[in-house]
Amino acid sequence: MQPFIRLDAKVAPLPLANIDTDQIIPKQFLKTVEREGLAKGLFYDLRFDGEGREKPDFVLNRPEYKGAGVLVAGDNFGCGSSREHAPWALMDFGIRCVVSTSFADIFNNNCFQNGLLPVVLAAPQVQQLMEEAKGGNHLVTVDLEAQTVVSPSGAVFHFDIDPQRKAKMLSGLDPIGETLQARDEIDLYEMKRALAQPWLEDA
Amino acid sequence: MRSMPGKTLYDKIWDAHVVGENDGETILYIDLHLIHEVTSPQAFAGLRAHQRAVRRPDRTLAVADHNIPTEGQGLGVAAVADEEARLQLQMLERNVTEAGIEFFPMGDVRNGIVHVVGPEQGRTQPGMTIVCGDSHTSTHGAFGALAHGIGTSEVEHVLATQTLRQTRSKNMRVVIDGQPAPGVGAKDFALAVIGAIGTAGGTGYVIEYAGEAVRALSMEGRMTLCNLTIEGGARAGLVAPDATTFDYLRGRPASPKGGAWEMALNYWQSFFSDPDAAFDREIHIDAAAIAPLVTWGTSPEDVIAVTGRVPAPESFANPDKRASAERALDYMGLTAGQPIAEARVDVVFIGSCTNSRIEDLRAAAKIAEGRTVAPGVRAMVVPGSGLVKDQAEAEGLDAIFKAAGFDWREPGCSMCLAMNPDKLAPGERCASTSNRNFEGRQGRAGRTHLMSPAMAAAAAIAGHIADVRDFLR
Ligand code: SF4
Numbered sequence: 001m002q003p004f005i006r007l008d009a010k011v012a013p014l015p016l017a018n019i020d021t022d023q024i025i026p027k028q029f030l031k032t033v034e035r036e037g038l039a040k041g042l043f044y045d046l047r048f049d050g051e052g053r054e055k056p057d058f059v060l061n062r063p064e065y066k067g068a069g070v071l072v073a074g075d076n077f078g079c080g081s082s083r084e085h086a087p088w089a090l091m092d093f094g095i096r097c098v099v100s101t102s103f104a105d106i107f108n109n110n111c112f113q114n115g116l117l118p119v120v121l122a123a124p125q126v127q128q129l130m131e132e133a134k135g136g137n138h139l140v141t142v143d144l145e146a147q148t149v150v151s152p153s154g155a156v157f158h159f160d161i162d163p164q165r166k167a168k169m170l171s172g173l174d175p176i177g178e179t180l181q182a183r184d185e186i187d188l189y190e191m192k193r194a195l196a197q198p199w200l201e202d203a
Numbered sequence: 204m205r206s207m208p209g210k211t212l213y214d215k216i217w218d219a220h221v222v223g224e225n226d227g228e229t230i231l232y233i234d235l236h237l238i239h240e241v242t243s244p245q246a247f248a249g250l251r252a253h254q255r256a257v258r259r260p261d262r263t264l265a266v267a268d269h270n271i272p273t274e275g276q277g278l279g280v281a282a283v284a285d286e287e288a289r290l291q292l293q294m295l296e297r298n299v300t301e302a303g304i305e306f307f308p309m310g311d312v313r314n315g316i317v318h319v320v321g322p323e324q325g326r327t328q329p330g331m332t333i334v335c336g337d338s339h340t341s342t343h344g345a346f347g348a349l350a351h352g353i354g355t356s357e358v359e360h361v362l363a364t365q366t367l368r369q370t371r372s373k374n375m376r377v378v379i380d381g382q383p384a385p386g387v388g389a390k391d392f393a394l395a396v397i398g399a400i401g402t403a404g405g406t407g408y409v410i411e412y413a414g415e416a417v418r419a420l421s422m423e424g425r426m427t428l429c430n431l432t433i434e435g436g437a438r439a440g441l442v443a444p445d446a447t448t449f450d451y452l453r454g455r456p457a458s459p460k461g462g463a464w465e466m467a468l469n470y471w472q473s474f475f476s477d478p479d480a481a482f483d484r485e486i487h488i489d490a491a492a493i494a495p496l497v498t499w500g501t502s503p504e505d506v507i508a509v510t511g512r513v514p515a516p517e518s519f520a521n522p523d524k525r526a527s528a529e530r531a532l533d534y535m536g537l538t539a540g541q542p543i544a545e546a547r548v549d550v551v552f553i554g555s556c557t558n559s560r561i562e563d564l565r566a567a568a569k570i571a572e573g574r575t576v577a578p579g580v581r582a583m584v585v586p587g588s589g590l591v592k593d594q595a596e597a598e599g600l601d602a603i604f605k606a607a608g609f610d611w612r613e614p615g616c617s618m619c620l621a622m623n624p625d626k627l628a629p630g631e632r633c634a635s636t637s638n639r640n641f642e643g644r645q646g647r648a649g650r651t652h653l654m655s656p657a658m659a660a661a662a663a664i665a666g667h668i669a670d671v672r673d674f675l676r
Contacts, residue, residue, distance in 0.1 A: 015522075015523055015526060016523060016526055016527050016530065017521070017523040017524050017526075017527045018402055018403075018502045018504075018527060020502075020639075020641045022620075022639070022641040022642070022643060022644050023641065023642055023643070026643055026647070027620050027621060027622045028622070030241050030269075030622065031241075031270060031285075031287035031288055031290075031291050031622070032287070033244035033245065033248070033290065033291060033294055034245065035245050045642065045643050045647060045648075050629065050647070050648070074523030074524075074526075074527070075403060075521070075523060075524075076402055076403035076406070076436065079402055079403070079436065080338065080639060080641060081337075081338050081620075081639075082242065082336055082337055082338040082340075082352035082353060082354055083241075083242065083354075084242070084245075084336075084354035084355040084356060087354075102403050102406060103406075104403070104406065104436060105406060105407070105436065105437075105438050106338055106351075106352050106353065106354060109353070109354060109357065110354035110356065110357075113354060113356035113357065114356065127522075162227075162370070163227065164226045164227040164228055167226070175356075175360060175368060176253070176255070176359065176360050176363050176364065177253075178225070178226075179225070179230060179360065179363075179364045179366060179368065180255075180363065180364060182222065182223050182225060182230055182366075185222050185223040185230070186222055186230075186232070186258075186364060186365065186366060189222045189232050190232075190365075193232070196470070197467070197470065198463065198466075199459035199463040199464075199466065199467050200234065200262075201261075
């Protein structure tokens with residue numbers, strides 16, 4: 001996993017609530033067996049018209065937001081399907097951080113598996129960031145160590161994050177490798193379970 | 204001295220699966236891991252890259268459901284026309300064969316939608332932890348199992364370790380009391396709950412459904428209710444196991460047999476919320492007050508009674524929500540204030556892991572029997588599994604549907620997410636028994652109205668969204 005420490009990047013506003021993973025990456029891109037190359041499908045129906053031409057007014061197609069690294073979006077970002085293709089596509093496109101008032105549970109987990117930082121701020125702060133992102137200067141700083149987002153106008157917003165998740169994000173550790181260190185405990189659990197629930201052993 | 208406070212059903216399942224604590228996270232043992240072709244290939248690739256093995260192939264079950272065609276399945280995977288879909292299906296087969304995982308390939312009568320197959324085979328059992336790379340894994344909570352969707356990295360984690368790193372959720376109880384009116388059922392309960400709490404209302408919670416109206420539901424109905432829990436944002440839904448659950452499980456292929464059955468029954472009966480267990484949030488709904496419901500917008504929380512009118516965007520206080528409602532009306536081709544029952548439908552889809560079980564098909568067939576699909580409407584029925592299809596055919600339901608003008612298809616996810624050839628054309632309006640009305644979900648620029656199987660059948664006959672109560676006899 002790619003670690004996330006600090007990011008200076010353009011922020012793009014997406015002022016809609018309930019942006020679901022079907023919008024983030026539509027199903028026709030889920031037939032891949034790779035993790036890479038999904039940027040082409042990101043927000044496909046928002047970015048392109050029926051003939052595959054770029055819609056010039058969609059935020060990520062506008063020249064002033066080219067290369068944006070941060071998205072600020074409405075409530076409940078990432079709801080819907082469990083597809084990890086959503087964070088993969090965002091990352092492949094160059095987005096490393098999404099700011100919203102809330103994230104759907106599975107999407108939130110998937111972000112932490114991939115080094116994409118979901119930042120939860122209070123509604124007025126998200127609104128302020130949204131307004132500023134629409135203005136002339138779009139640069140923000142996201143500092144995971146300090147747990148702050150610095151808005152284009154210099155306003156500093158503090159965010160909360162689970163300390164374990166923060167530590168993992170900062171270091172980019174492999175969680176499977178870590179869990180495998182608990183192999184003895186898993187063995188022991190399985191032995192006990194085999195005695196208590198033997199019907200699960202010969203399925 | 205005060206005694207220990209009671210535990211919720213969720214807490215009991217959680218406590219029974221703790222392997223250890225690590226860095227503030229709990230390593231939770233997973234009893235059953237369901238996999239399918241779309242969210243597993245990168246996980247197997249990850250295992251290979253690290254030279255890791257599948258720890259418990261025997262606790263894993265694979266199906267092919269998301270992108271399979273719903274005709275010609277007997278011809279086998281090599282005949283699947285879509286090349287990318289075919290490759291994904293072949294890769295699944297290769298991966299599970301190599302790992303020794305039980306697999307029901309396309310065309311096998313036991314194959315079907317993963318959340319139909321698990322319960323049908325008796326793989327889903329009370330008190331278990333169950334995960335799958337699919338958000339509607341919440342379906343299995345109907346058995347009193349803690350079941351939820353995971354991403355592909357977590358699929359890899361479970362394959363390698365048979366555990367998941369988790370933090371505990373909060374407890375919510377949704378009590379549905381009273382008796383529903385005729386024509387109102389589990390799908391309406393579920394939509395009523397989402398309408399009440401919103402699509403993010405359950406975030407951070409596991410929901411236990413309780414109350415007289417929930418107890419009275421069949422296993423099929425409970426699965427519908429738990430299936431839609433994820434649309435309310437909760438991690439999982441639960442119904443405590445009872446006689447209905449045990450009757451359903453008795454004699455299933457993977458259910459315990461003989462002496463083991465008694466032992467299992469004993470164990471399963473310990474999974475219920477203690478009377479003095481505390482819930483962080485509690486919601487009460489009166490089943491008698493629920494009308495048949497439909498969605499008008501592009502989020503499952505956009506729910507109204509079939510007798511209602513499409514709301515105006517100005518009626519929403521939150522500005523993002525207002526913007527989303529405006530966008531939704533435009534996308535759906537609806538006008539604020541219009542009666543929803545005026546909306547004409549082009550397509551009717553009866554299927555998906557929400558509503559493709561035998562009871563759903565019976566409910567739809569009851570409405571369709573002796574009637575005809577309205578001219579110009581394309582109506583399809585897609586059973587949830589080969590076994591459901593066989594059962595329906597044995598009961599003559601296929602004949603009823605076909606006589607009425609419905610297309611009787613082979614099992615799979617089909618038009619629930621339109622990864623296979625079953626899709627809406629841009630602008631087409633669909634009465635659908637599935638679970639998501641998101642933009643483009645059933646085909647680019649397609650318009651989805653969620654409703655129950657009986658309501659969908661009524662819409663097919665009427666040619667527009669219709670009140671099922673006018674069709675009851
Ligand atoms: S039927 Fe639909 S919701 Fe259910 S598993 Fe298939 S695609 Fe997902």
